[in-house]
Amino acid sequence: MAVMQDKPRLGLLFGDSTGIGPEIAAKVLAEGGYREHVRLVAIGDKRVLEQGVRDAGVELRWTEVAEGGEIDWDSLEVPLIDLGNADPAALGRGKMSPESGKITGETLAHAIGMAQAGQLDAITFAPLNKAAMFAGGWRFPDEHKMFAHLLKHEGYFSEMNVLDGQWMSRVTSHVSLREALDLIDARAITDAVELVNRMMKRAGIAQPRIAVAALNPHAGENGLFGRDEIELIRPTVERIAAGGIACTGPYPADTVYIRAFAGEFDSVVAMYHDQGQIATKLKGFNRGVTVTAGLDVVFTTPAHGTAFDIVGKGVASPGALQTAIELASRLATVRLAA
Amino acid sequence: MAVMQDKPRLGLLFGDSTGIGPEIAAKVLAEGGYREHVRLVAIGDKRVLEQGVRDAGVELRWTEVAEGGEIDWDSLEVPLIDLGNADPAALGRGKMSPESGKITGETLAHAIGMAQAGQLDAITFAPLNKAAMFAGGWRFPDEHKMFAHLLKHEGYFSEMNVLDGQWMSRVTSHVSLREALDLIDARAITDAVELVNRMMKRAGIAQPRIAVAALNPHAGENGLFGRDEIELIRPTVERIAAGGIACTGPYPADTVYIRAFAGEFDSVVAMYHDQGQIATKLKGFNRGVTVTAGLDVVFTTPAHGTAFDIVGKGVASPGALQTAIELASRLATVRLAA
Numbered sequence: 007m008a009v010m011q012d013k014p015r016l017g018l019l020f021g022d023s024t025g026i027g028p029e030i031a032a033k034v035l036a037e038g039g040y041r042e043h044v045r046l047v048a049i050g051d052k053r054v055l056e057q058g059v060r061d062a063g064v065e066l067r068w069t070e071v072a073e074g075g076e077i078d079w080d081s082l083e084v085p086l087i088d089l090g091n092a093d094p095a096a097l098g099r100g101k102m103s104p105e106s107g108k109i110t111g112e113t114l115a116h117a118i119g120m121a122q123a124g125q126l127d128a129i130t131f132a133p134l135n136k137a138a139m140f141a142g143g144w145r146f147p148d149e150h151k152m153f154a155h156l157l158k159h160e161g162y163f164s165e166m167n168v169l170d171g172q173w174m175s176r177v178t179s180h181v182s183l184r185e186a187l188d189l190i191d192a193r194a195i196t197d198a199v200e201l202v203n204r205m206m207k208r209a210g211i212a213q214p215r216i217a218v219a220a221l222n223p224h225a226g227e228n229g230l231f232g233r234d235e236i237e238l239i240r241p242t243v244e245r246i247a248a249g250g251i252a253c254t255g256p257y258p259a260d261t262v263y264i265r266a267f268a269g270e271f272d273s274v275v276a277m278y279h280d281q282g283q284i285a286t287k288l289k290g291f292n293r294g295v296t297v298t299a300g301l302d303v304v305f306t307t308p309a310h311g312t313a314f315d316i317v318g319k320g321v322a323s324p325g326a327l328q329t330a331i332e333l334a335s336r337l338a339t340v341r342l343a344a
Numbered sequence: 345m346a347v348m349q350d351k352p353r354l355g356l357l358f359g360d361s362t363g364i365g366p367e368i369a370a371k372v373l374a375e376g377g378y379r380e381h382v383r384l385v386a387i388g389d390k391r392v393l394e395q396g397v398r399d400a401g402v403e404l405r406w407t408e409v410a411e412g413g414e415i416d417w418d419s420l421e422v423p424l425i426d427l428g429n430a431d432p433a434a435l436g437r438g439k440m441s442p443e444s445g446k447i448t449g450e451t452l453a454h455a456i457g458m459a460q461a462g463q464l465d466a467i468t469f470a471p472l473n474k475a476a477m478f479a480g481g482w483r484f485p486d487e488h489k490m491f492a493h494l495l496k497h498e499g500y501f502s503e504m505n506v507l508d509g510q511w512m513s514r515v516t517s518h519v520s521l522r523e524a525l526d527l528i529d530a531r532a533i534t535d536a537v538e539l540v541n542r543m544m545k546r547a548g549i550a551q552p553r554i555a556v557a558a559l560n561p562h563a564g565e566n567g568l569f570g571r572d573e574i575e576l577i578r579p580t581v582e583r584i585a586a587g588g589i590a591c592t593g594p595y596p597a598d599t600v601y602i603r604a605f606a607g608e609f610d611s612v613v614a615m616y617h618d619q620g621q622i623a624t625k626l627k628g629f630n631r632g633v634t635v636t637a638g639l640d641v642v643f644t645t646p647a648h649g650t651a652f653d654i655v656g657k658g659v660a661s662p663g664a665l666q667t668a669i670e671l672a673s674r675l676a677t678v679r680l681a682a
Contacts, residue, residue: 147565147568147569179561180561180562180565180568180569181561181569181570182559182560182561182564182569182570182571182572183521183525183559183560183561183570184525184570185569185570187521187522187525221520221521222520222521223517223518223519223520223521223616223617223618223621224518226520227485227518230485230518231485231518231519231520231523232519232520232521232522232523233520234520259618259621259622260617260618260621260622260625261625263622263626264625264626267626278561279561279598280561280597280598280619281618281622283561283597283598284597284598284601284619284622284623285622285623285626287598287599287602288601288602288605288623288626288627289626
C-alpha cells in the first residue's frame with residue numbers, strides 16, 4: 007500500500023442535492039474504504055452533507071478545511087471544504103430544481119478551478135441532473151462539454167461507460183444523428199480508439215481488445231447498404247492496428263455488443279450515441295461508471311441518475327459511486343507516475 | 345377446433361439445405377402439433393426432406409402430391425410437393441453455397457406462385473442464407489424485398505421481429521444510415537405504425553400499445569440535438585393516435601426497449617435497422633419469429649439463421665419454426681375471415 011502522501015488527491019462532490027447524491031456520498035465516506043486509494047477531500051455545502059448523513063443513517067465525522075490549506079491525512083475525519091452555497095431546505099428534494107442545478111454547476115466549476123490550481127488530481131461527483139443544470143443556466147449539451155469549456159480544452163474528448171472492466175466509448179455523442187454522420191471521419195475514429203486504449207491501459211488493462219462498430223446495417227453488407235465501412239472505417243481501423251493498438255472491425259452493430267459482453271472484446275467504440283447507449287443500458291451499464299476522458303482532469307461519476315423516486319429513503323446503493331472513486335484513483339495515479 | 349377444411353393452407357419450405365432447416369422441418373412435421381392450426385403442405389426436394397429426417401432422427405411418413413391436386417387432409421401422412429430441384433449430396437453442408445442459395449430462392453418463388461394461384465394462404469420457411477441467395481443470383485438486399493418484387497407489391501411493407509407477443513418493427517430497413525434519414529417522413533412513420541398495429545390485431549392483440557422510437561439522442565433533448573422529434577415524429581404520432589391507434593412517443597431509443605421488455609409496450613417502431621436490431625438481438629429475439637408484413641401473402645420464418653456450426657448433429661431446436669407456423673396460421677386465418 008502506498009504511503010498517504012503518494013496517493014492522488016481526489017475531490018468528491020455531492021452532486022445535485024435534490025437527488026440521492028448526498029446520501030450515497032455519506033455512505034461512501036462513512037465506509038471509508040476509499041482511504042486505501044486516495045486522499046479524498048469533500049467539496050460542497052456542509053448542510054447538504056448533513057442531510058446525506060441523516061438520509062444514510064450513518065455516523066460521520068468531518069473537519070472543515072480551508073481551500074489550499076494543510077490537511078492532516080492521518081486523521082480519520084473527512085476533510086470538507088464548505089462552499090456554503092446550497093441550503094437543501096430551500097432547494098427541495100425528489101424533483102428537478104433549476105436553482106439546485108445552478109449550484110451543482112457552480113460547485114463543479116469550483117472543483118475544476120482547484121484542479122487547475124494543482125490542488126486536485128481527479129474529481130468524482132455524485133449524480134447531477136442534466137435538465138436542472140441546463141435550466142439553471144449551464145447551457146451545455148452535457149456536463150462533459152461544460153468541463154471541456156471550463157478547462158479551455160481543444161480537440162477530442164469523450165464520455166465513456168465502464169462496467170466490470172469493459173469500456174464503451176463512441177466517436178460522436180450529443181448531436182443529432184444527421185450531424186453525427188457528418189462528424190464521423192478518419193481523425194474522429196482514430197481519436198476515439200486511441201483515447202479509449204490509453205484510458206484502459208491507465209486503468210490497468212495491459213492490451214485492450216477494442217472492437218469498432220460499423221455505421222450501416224450489416225456493416226454495409228459489402229457496400230450494398232452504404233460504403234462507409236469499405237471506404238472509411240475499415241482502412242482507418244487497419245491503420246490504427248498497424249500502429250500497435252489491438253483494434254478490429256468494423257463489426258455489425260447489432261451483434262458486436264453481444265460478442266463484447268460475452269468476453270471477446272474489452273471495449274466497443276460506437277459511431278454514434280444511441281448505438282452504444284441502447285446496448286449498454288440494456289446490459290445494465292447504469293450500475294457502472296461514467297468517465298470523462300481526454301481532458302486534463304479526470305472526472306468519474308456513477309452512470310445512474312439522481313433517482314428522485316427513492317430520495318430520502320435510505321435505500322440508495324453507494325456501489326457505483328464507490329467504483330467511480332476507485333476508478334478515478336487508478337486513472338489519476340498512473341497519470342501522476344507518467 | 346375448426347374443421348380441417350376451414351383451416352388456412354400453409355406452405356412449409358425447408359430453407360437452405362446446407363443449414364439446419366431440413367432437420368428442424370422434419371422435427372416439426374414428425375411432432376405434428378401444427379395440424380391443429382393449419383393444412384400444411386411441404387414444398388421442396390424429397391431428398392432434402394430425407395436428409396432432414398435422418399439428421400433429426402425421427403420417423404416421418406409423407407405422400408407425394410401434385411401441385412393444385414386434391415389432398416387427403418384426414419391422412420396423417422405429410423403431403424409433399426417434390427420439386428426435384430435440390431440434391432443435398434451435391435450441395436454440401438455446413439457452409440455457404442451459391443448453388444444452394446439459388447435453389448432456395450427458386451423454391452420460394454415457386455411457393456409464391458402457388459399462393460398467387462390461390463393454392464396457399466401463407467408461407468413459412470426454415471432458415472435461408474442471405475449471402476448464399478445473393479451469390480446465387482437473387483440480388484435483393486433481403487428476402488422481403490425479393491418477395492415484394494415477385495408479388496409486384498407497391499408501397500410499404502416491413503420485416504417484423506416477434507417474441508412472446510411483442511412485435512418489433514421499423515420505419516426503414518436495409519439501406520445505409522444516411523439513406524434511412526432521408527426516407528423517414530410522416531408517410532413512412534404512419535405506414536409503419538399502422539401496419540404493425542394491423543398485424544398485431546390479426547395475431548389476437550386487441551389494442552396493441554405501440555411505442556415510437558425517437559431518431560436523435562435523448563429524443564433530441566428538446567431540439568438541442570435535432571428537431572426531427574419536434575417537427576416530424578411527435579406531430580405524426582399524435583395524428584396517428586387521434587385516429588384510434590394506441591401509439592405514443594417519440595421515446596429516447598436507449599430506454600424505450602427496456603420499457604417495452606418490462607411490459608409497458610407491446611411494440612416498438614424503430615426509425616432505422618440497428619436501433620431495433622441492437623436491442624432485440626441482445627434480448628434474444630433470435631429465439632423468435634420474423635414476419636414479412638404488408639404483402640398479399642404472409643411469410644414467417646425463425647429469426648435464427650442456418651446455424652452451420654450444428655448442422656447434422658441432431659441438436660437444432662425446432663421451437664422457433666413451430667412458433668413461425670402457428671403465427672402464420674393466426675395471421676392467415678383472420679385474413680381469410682376478413
